[in-house]
Amino acid sequence: MKRLTLRRVLWSCALLAAVLLGIVLLALRLGAVPFSFGDLGQNLWFLVSGQSEKVSTDFRVIMVDIRLPRILLGIVVGAALSVAGAGFQALLRNPLADPYVLGVSSGAALGAILALLAAPALPLMTPAAAFLGAVATIAAVYFLGRRQGQLDSSTLLLAGIVTASFLTAMIMFLMTTLTSRDLRGISFWLMGDLSASLPRGLLWIMITGFFAAAGAILTTASDLNVLLAGEREAMHLGVNVTRVKLVVYISASVLTGLAVSVSGAIGYVGLLVPHVMRMFFGSDYRLLIPTSALGGAIAIVLADTLARTLIAPTQLPVGAMTAMAGAPVFIYLLRRRLA
Amino acid sequence: MPAQAAYPSPLADMTLQRHSLFHGAAIFIKDTSGRIHLALTRAFLVRWMVALAIGDLPFAGLRVGLLMIASLALCGAAKLQAMPRDDLTGSASRIEVKDETGRTVQIPQPVRRIVSLAPSVTETLFALGVGDRLVGDTDFCDYPPEAKRKAHIGGPVNPNIEAIAALHPDLVVATREINRPDSVHSLERLGIAVYATDPQTVEQVLTSTELLGELLGAGDAGRLLVASLRQRLGEVGRRLAGLPAKNVLMVVWLDPVISVGRNTFLDDALRRAGARSVIDSPQSWPTIDLEQVVHLQPEYLIISNDNLKQVQRELAELHERPGWRRLGAVRNRRFIVLSEAISHPSPRLVDGIEQLARALYPSAFAADAAFVGDHRWNRRKFAIARISQPCFSFTQTGGCP
Numbered sequence A: 001m002k003r004l005t006l007r008r009v010l011w012s013c014a015l016l017a018a019v020l021l022g023i024v025l026l027a028l029r030l031g032a033v034p035f036s037f038g039d040l041g042q043n044l045w046f047l048v049s050g051q052s053e054k055v056s057t058d059f060r061v062i063m064v065d066i067r068l069p070r071i072l073l074g075i076v077v078g079a080a081l082s083v084a085g086a087g088f089q090a091l092l093r094n095p096l097a098d099p100y101v102l103g104v105s106s107g108a109a110l111g112a113i114l115a116l117l118a119a120p121a122l123p124l125m126t127p128a129a130a131f132l133g134a135v136a137t138i139a140a141v142y143f144l145g146r147r148q149g150q151l152d153s154s155t156l157l158l159a160g161i162v163t164a165s166f167l168t169a170m171i172m173f174l175m176t177t178l179t180s181r182d183l184r185g186i187s188f189w190l191m192g193d194l195s196a197s198l199p200r201g202l203l204w205i206m207i208t209g210f211f212a213a214a215g216a217i218l219t220t221a222s223d224l225n226v227l228l229a230g231e232r233e234a235m236h237l238g239v240n241v242t243r244v245k246l247v248v249y250i251s252a253s254v255l256t257g258l259a260v261s262v263s264g265a266i267g268y269v270g271l272l273v274p275h276v277m278r279m280f281f282g283s284d285y286r287l288l289i290p291t292s293a294l295g296g297a298i299a300i301v302l303a304d305t306l307a308r309t310l311i312a313p314t315q316l317p318v319g320a321m322t323a324m325a326g327a328p329v330f331i332y333l334l335r336r337r338l339a
Numbered sequence B: 001m002p003a004q005a006a007y008p009s010p011l012a013d014m015t016l017q018r019h020s021l022f023h024g025a026a027i028f029i030k031d032t033s034g035r036i037h038l039a040l041t042r043a044f045l046v047r048w049m050v051a052l053a054i055g056d057l058p059f060a061g062l063r064v065g066l067l068m069i070a071s072l073a074l075c076g077a078a079k080l081q082a083m084p085r086d087d088l089t090g091s092a093s094r095i096e097v098k099d100e101t102g103r104t105v106q107i108p109q110p111v112r113r114i115v116s117l118a119p120s121v122t123e124t125l126f127a128l129g130v131g132d133r134l135v136g137d138t139d140f141c142d143y144p145p146e147a148k149r150k151a152h153i154g155g156p157v158n159p160n161i162e163a164i165a166a167l168h169p170d171l172v173v174a175t176r177e178i179n180r181p182d183s184v185h186s187l188e189r190l191g192i193a194v195y196a197t198d199p200q201t202v203e204q205v206l207t208s209t210e211l212l213g214e215l216l217g218a219g220d221a222g223r224l225l226v227a228s229l230r231q232r233l234g235e236v237g238r239r240l241a242g243l244p245a246k247n248v249l250m251v252v253w254l255d256p257v258i259s260v261g262r263n264t265f266l267d268d269a270l271r272r273a274g275a276r277s278v279i280d281s282p283q284s285w286p287t288i289d290l291e292q293v294v295h296l297q298p299e300y301l302i303i304s305n306d307n308l309k310q311v312q313r314e315l316a317e318l319h320e321r322p323g324w325r326r327l328g329a330v331r332n333r334r335f336i337v338l339s340e341a342i343s344h345p346s347p348r349l350v351d352g353i354e355q356l357a358r359a360l361y362p363s364a365f366a367a368d369a370a371f372v373g374d375h376r377w378n379r380r381k382f383a384i385a386r387i388s389q390p391c392f393s394f395t396q397t398g399g400c401p
Helices: A006-029 A037-048 A057-091 A104-118 A125-144 A153-177 A181-191 A200-219 A221-227 A231-236 A241-263 A269-281 A285-309 A318-338 B010-021 B041-054 B057-082 B119-127 B145-149 B161-166 B181-189 B202-215 B219-240 B265-272 B290-296 B308-318 B349-360 B369-373 B376-381
Strands: B027-030 B036-039 B094-098 B104-108 B114-116 B134-137 B171-175 B194-197 B246-251 B275-277 B300-304 B335-338
Touching (some): A006 A285, A057 A200, A057 A221, A057 A269, A104 A181, A104 A241, A125 A241, A200 A221, A269 A318, A285 A318, B119 B134, B119 B202, B202 B349, B219 B349, B246 B290, B265 B349, B300 B349, B335 B349
Parallel strands (some): B114 B134, B114 B171, B300 B335
Antiparallel strands (some): B027 B036, B094 B104
């Protein structure tokens, strides 16, 4: 195996960042309202060079207020989900683990539904309640998933899956019995949807939260590499397994909670992107975490651009898009690698 | 297992010292011996920072890079936030009204460009004679035919905010029945005025129409329209007076069976047409168990669908299905197929009520020239008139009492 050097990390990240930049430009260009690349470049230059009074009103409303925040949100959500997925796959030592396997998304959805029932008219209630629901689920699964006072991978996995199915059942029960008409759109939310425009302050919180939690996981990257060999082995090699697991569990769950509370449960990205990145860049977590973050951002921005433009002006839920495009791509990569 | 795994580096000892230095509320950690001790969130942070500074050197570079990106992103976000907002409409005068969901809305005056977020709203706007001011509607707005030629902004549940903003509307009209609060919040955040209607009875459909007319400067047209609708409803009521209501099952959806609950405009419309829904549910659109349908034995099945081929195929299929075959209404082919007029809370609802009343009580409306004349309202309003789809009634007995 090739030794991981700083040069390799930086080149890999630079490559992915360049791809991401290209896709972001494409995503800015495409949409229900078309802009030419010339327009785009000119107006962006006005914005960057501080001549914001020259920017056309249409451009400002559609690009700056709608499209750009949506793309930024997609980047943060995609990066958060992929890093969380990579973290859970290491923590549970299970290649099938994804950010939702421990029920965080179901808890968030339940929170969102309760908020819609209680106060449909308050704009920020839904993401706030969804995040609270996610945090409550994280805590519940933590206390259920311990064995002899320690987080135990298999107990945690079982506790998470049971909690997830219980919460999903609760959601179904509420949705079929309650009379509130404001729940109509919740199915969109459950499939994952980036269309709700959020106040910029929230985006700010998301970005800060992402860097804090992803950074925390990154500090455990070398420990996670050792942990993949087995918990006992890691412990004998001097890794504080209890602490590493706790840091990864909390950080990955918080990342998932952040993503879910603003976008609903966007499937597949958190499961597939880390695997795809392993295929391309190897499974060293010190490289896997930054590349997963960039790869997840690319995947979601791409999927959301497709969701926005395929049958514009009608939008598909981005979750449907990630599953539809993600599964074949993944199968192709997997078969190619096996061949 | 050892009680506490040893840390590999002096770095860890520093972290442990920090534990005792700061005492604040944080995360509970139980160590392997089962004792709970407080680990500070700050301790995590300190470990992170220290690792950042003296951890394996190549990756310190990566982390510093990450931090720089983070701060750049934060600056970018702050800069975006500081940017001034434009007034999308540019109109000077605004009036403040409360909409039907209790929200306070600032509506620019006069309202020149309107976007509708629901088929029923589109129908109402055309009926009020302000269809020319409608600049955008949903993919599902198909009545009157002009509605199909307007710019489409996506579906009612997932409207494309970008497309709406590009139309520069003075006012977006939504309805609580099918639009999402999220869409309304997104539009509000862009400074676009959103007025939401919320009619739950036939009477509220009328008052809502009149209010909307007032708001859009079409108050006279609205009052005239509503007066004529009231007169037509009164006529239906007069003809049905004294006749016993018939038990019906409104089939909103067939697989699974979805019907109407008691607090809906549709239930009220059925009542006004001399029908009584056998379903009495507090939910608006309850899913019904077939057992219950068989038990309740409705006299008629009512279906509202403009796609007659599909309806005929579905109805033919019902005869083959176990359970449904046991239904008197199916055995005797007592199906009433109505146009989609009755399923939208718009002025066209009155057409639907008339259709249903005539199908249920043909004798009360027999040979009635004056009654048909009332449809002229439709012709006058819409240049290319499509009188509500003819009502198809597959009743064998005629259903006269």
